[in-house]
Amino acid sequence: MHDRDRTLIDASAPPQGAPDANPDRALASALRALPDAAPQPDLWPGLARTLAARRRPRVWRYALPAALAAGVLVALLLPRATTSPPAPVAGTSLPKAVPDIPVQAANDELDALRSRSQTLERWVAAVAAHAPQSSRDLMAAVEVEDLIGLVDVQLGATRDRTDALPLWRQRVALLEDLATIRGSAFAIAASDVGTIGVDNSFNRIN
């Protein structure tokens, strides 16, 4: 503003308290004296939500390569771990190779975990669409979702159901965390406005 092109003659400034006869200066002064205002309602909560949501792809920019690297590492190490049994100790008989979990039991648990995972995902998606989120909850939810993404990448690299079992357990645990985060916002929203427009089935996870 150094090349300001209006002419204000400071020497002609009126005595304090007297009206200014210089129209430009008087108008500037009158306009500046008008009251200021703040946006109502507060814009910040919405801005914080939008900023958090838009930052999520940035997280993925780093999380996805890291997850892929972890997945590749798992894929490389798992076959070695399963094909290299420990050397037998002299004088002891080699125990029969019995898996920790019987195959049928593992299959049953895996099916149950997958079913639980689907139910949780549907519930979380439905609640997220109806309940407002605080920026803090939203950040926490984004972090958990990123962790679920990491597990999914590792699941993609597993070859058999037994290897997938601990990952599915982890996935369900993370989804339960996510449901808790989303659910708290839902409970608050529901207590404020009732459950209008929200299917009753959203109130139960199972």
Add this chain to the structure above:
Amino acid sequence: MSAISFQIEIPDTVLARARRGETGALEQIYRAFERPAFTLALRMLGDAEHARETVHDAMLHVLERVDQFRGESPFWGWLRQIVVNQALMRLRKERGVVLEELPDDDETQGNAPPPWAFADTRHLEHALARLPALTRSVLWLYHVEDYTHQEIAQLTGKSVSFSKSQVARGSSRLRDLLEPSQEEAAPCMTATAH
């Protein structure tokens, strides 16, 4: 509270934290500028809801791109420029490319103090609201935000003389709107006649 200045210095430490995406620092920046930004948008647009949306969009733009701020000019200047651009974009979008302008007026000014020197806040706000949006915006940018005619010409995509004429015509129209009408003035003239 009178129109507060945009010229707020944000500490480098806050800017550094904001560049790292720290929510607390982003909120600090938002809180520092929410009033001057909203007041500017409100005066330019003349509508609280439009001003709110404009500030939302401008702040989102600023807070998402704070890492792109190079620090060659004051932060407040960068932020204010974005608010002004958003407001002008909205004016163009809502009123079309051709914005209404005031016709030429006779600038009959005596030596008496101008009417806004005595006008109360309500009357001045009311008169300001009756100006065409672009005229009001130019008047506000020039008189309150201290933009030069050159800068206003660049912002609006018009000429320097356009900016000058808008300030002159806007002032003249404000004078008309604030000066008492003939009917109101008549008794006073009678009373003071000798």
